[in-house]
Amino acid sequence: MNTTRQPFSKDILHIDNIETVCNAIITKLKNDVGRTLQRRGAVIGISGGIDSSVCMALSAKAFGPNKVTAIMLPEQDSSDDSRLLAEKLAAKFDVKDTLVEDITKALDGFGCYQRRDDAIGRVITNFDPKVDKAKIEIKQDAASNLPPAFSVTVIKPNGEVISKLLPVKEYLQIVASTNFKQRSRMSMLYYHAERLHYAVIGTPNKHEVEQGFFVKYGDGGADVMPIGHLYKTQVYQLARHLGVPQEIIDRTPTTDTYTAEQTQEDFFYQMPFEEMDLIWYGWENDYPADEVAKVMDKTTQDIENIYKNFERKRKTTAYLRMRPIF
Amino acid sequence: MHTETDTKAKVRNYIIESTFDDVEKIKDDTLIFEEGILDSMGLLFLIEFLQEEFNLTTSDEELVVENFQSINSIMTFIERKM
Numbered sequence: 538m539n540t541t542r543q544p545f546s547k548d549i550l551h552i553d554n555i556e557t558v559c560n561a562i563i564t565k566l567k568n569d570v571g572r573t574l575q576r577r578g579a580v581i582g583i584s585g586g587i588d589s590s591v592c593m594a595l596s597a598k599a600f601g602p603n604k605v606t607a608i609m610l611p612e613q614d615s616s617d618d619s620r621l622l623a624e625k626l627a628a629k630f631d632v633k634d635t636l637v638e639d640i641t642k643a644l645d646g647f648g649c650y651q652r653r654d655d656a657i658g659r660v661i662t663n664f665d666p667k668v669d670k671a672k673i674e675i676k677q678d679a680a681s682n683l684p685p686a687f688s689v690t691v692i693k694p695n696g697e698v699i700s701k702l703l704p705v706k707e708y709l710q711i712v713a714s715t716n717f718k719q720r721s722r723m724s725m726l727y728y729h730a731e732r733l734h735y736a737v738i739g740t741p742n743k744h745e746v747e748q749g750f751f752v753k754y755g756d757g758g759a760d761v762m763p764i765g766h767l768y769k770t771q772v773y774q775l776a777r778h779l780g781v782p783q784e785i786i787d788r789t790p791t792t793d794t795y796t797a798e799q800t801q802e803d804f805f806y807q808m809p810f811e812e813m814d815l816i817w818y819g820w821e822n823d824y825p826a827d828e829v830a831k832v833m834d835k836t837t838q839d840i841e842n843i844y845k846n847f848e849r850k851r852k853t854t855a856y857l858r859m860r861p862i863f
Numbered sequence: 864m865h866t867e868t869d870t871k872a873k874v875r876n877y878i879i880e881s882t883f884d885d886v887e888k889i890k891d892d893t894l895i896f897e898e899g900i901l902d903s904m905g906l907l908f909l910i911e912f913l914q915e916e917f918n919l920t921t922s923d924e925e926l927v928v929e930n931f932q933s934i935n936s937i938m939t940f941i942e943r944k945m
Contacts, residue, residue, distance in 0.1 A: 682928040684896055684903030686910070702923050704914070705907035845897065853902040 545824045545832050550768050550814055555778045559595070562763050566599040569736075569761045576736040576760070578604035580729045582722055584793060585622030587785060588764060589740040591772050594779040595763050596738055597630040606634045606729055610722040612641045613650070614796050618788075625782050636729070640721045647721070653714035656707040661691045661699050668694050670797035673703065673711060675807055682842045684849055685807065692797050715794050719755025727758075736760040742772050744813065748847070749854020757857060768814040808843075820844045867938070870917070874937050877912050881905065891934045906931065913937075919944050 543549060552558050570576050579596040583589045596605045609623045620637070627635045644650065654666040664671065670692045675685040687708050690700040703711070723737075730737045739759025741751050746765045751757040764772055769790075776786050789800050790810075808816075812833060819829035819840070826840040833840065871891070879886055882900055895901050901909060909931070913919045919941060921930075930940040 676923050676926075682897070683926060683931055684901075684906045686903070686906055686926050688923055700923070702910075702921060702926070703907075705904070705911045708907060849896075849899075849902060852899065853904070 545819055545828050547832060550770055550818055552771055552774050555774060562595055563599045566763050574736050574760055576734060578735040579738045580606045580726050580735045581738040582610050582726050583607045583623040583626060585619040585785060586790060587772055587776055588742050590626050590781045590785050591776050592738050592740045592763055594630055594781055597632055602631040605632045607632045609637045610640055610725060612644055612718060615793055619793055622785050629782055638725050643721045644717055647717045649714050649717040653711050656710035657689055660689050660701050660703060660707050664691050672795035672797035716752045716755055718794060719752035723755050723758040741765055743768050748850045749857045753857045769810040770814045816843050817847060820847050870941060871938055873916060874934055894932050917941060
């Protein structure tokens with residue numbers, strides 16, 4: 538048995554045989570959808586983000602563009618860019634069956650916006666949801682040896698920024714309210730999948746799956762997750778190889794969930810993807826913290842704390858990945 | 864008026880009751896986050912407990928491991944704030 542392994546380096550996650558990797562995913566997708574699930578095509582929600590774009594490109598290559606239905610699911614807080622980029626993506630891969638399902642009214646019916654804004658208003662009393670923008674974020678460093686706590690930030694029309702640590706009740710209510718968005722999208726995707734006898738393609742990448750950055754029965758509700766094993770930088774590598782439009786590749790990943798602009802880094806990951814991927818790989822493959830620290834230009838203590846942060850996230854979010862217990 | 868012993872007992876009881884853990888397992892210097900006794904939601908509920916029980920608000924800047932890592936650290940944090 539060969540027990541030697543590559544020394545840790547910044548290139549360790551680079552896929553050398555990208556064509557082979559793409560073909561393997563495409564072959565597996567065909568088998569999963571056609572044979573295992575016995576479905577005749579794919580429904581995918583596209584947001585103009587990198588993950589859904591790569592999944593749509595892979596699906597178009599696996600099933601042919603005419604067996605893919607791409608659905609944009611905007612709501613009142615979505616950025617206008619998302620829709621334009623999603624349309625450009627569908628055109629690029631010749632997917633003609635594209636639909637726009639605006640879920641604002643459904644969300645309004647659930648009280649999504651009202652419940653969220655009520656909770657924000659209890660923390661920041663002069664919050665005016667009609668004109669102010671709001672988001673939640675983690676302000677601690679990932680190398681902090683304490684679990685993350687969320688703050689709510691409100692941005693007034695005059696640019697004034699008000700930020701407060703979220704009490705637990707309000708934090709939970711804001712998250713539970715905004716999770717209506719992902720769950721409503723999932724319902725709509727399954728409506729179309731059942732109507733067409735297609736499978737729903739889930740778009741989470743490895744970090745989202747393993748660190749629990751998804752909504753249970755929301756974007757975590759799908760039949761197949763073709764990039765669930767790929768690091769974010771590898772998803773970018775696939776995007777470039779598959780020919781995903783450059784504007785999508787260049788766009789900073791956002792949650793597209795709150796009214797204020799919010800990057801995934803601010804909201805959840807607490808560090809840039811390029812760093813997170815490598816350190817996660819180091820942690821997952823038992824590379825000693827000092828070896829990773831040298832390559833990443835950080836202290837050994839920082840890497841040890843980040844390892845603990847990863848371990849904590851995976852443990853805390855195990856519930857999201859669990860099936861019902863019976 | 865809280866005495867130090869009362870306060871410590873309340874903090875300890877809170878942690879034990881909220882985690883269903885053995886009394887014996889949690890010492891004053893046990894690293895409650897490092898040992899997985901409390902997780903990130905546990906931290907948020909702990910902050911809420913401190914607010915409700917001692918009327919003690921925690922700011923963003925005070926969210927550091929030195930203030931919360933053990934019952935002893937929490938006690939020092941409470942004493943400094945009260």
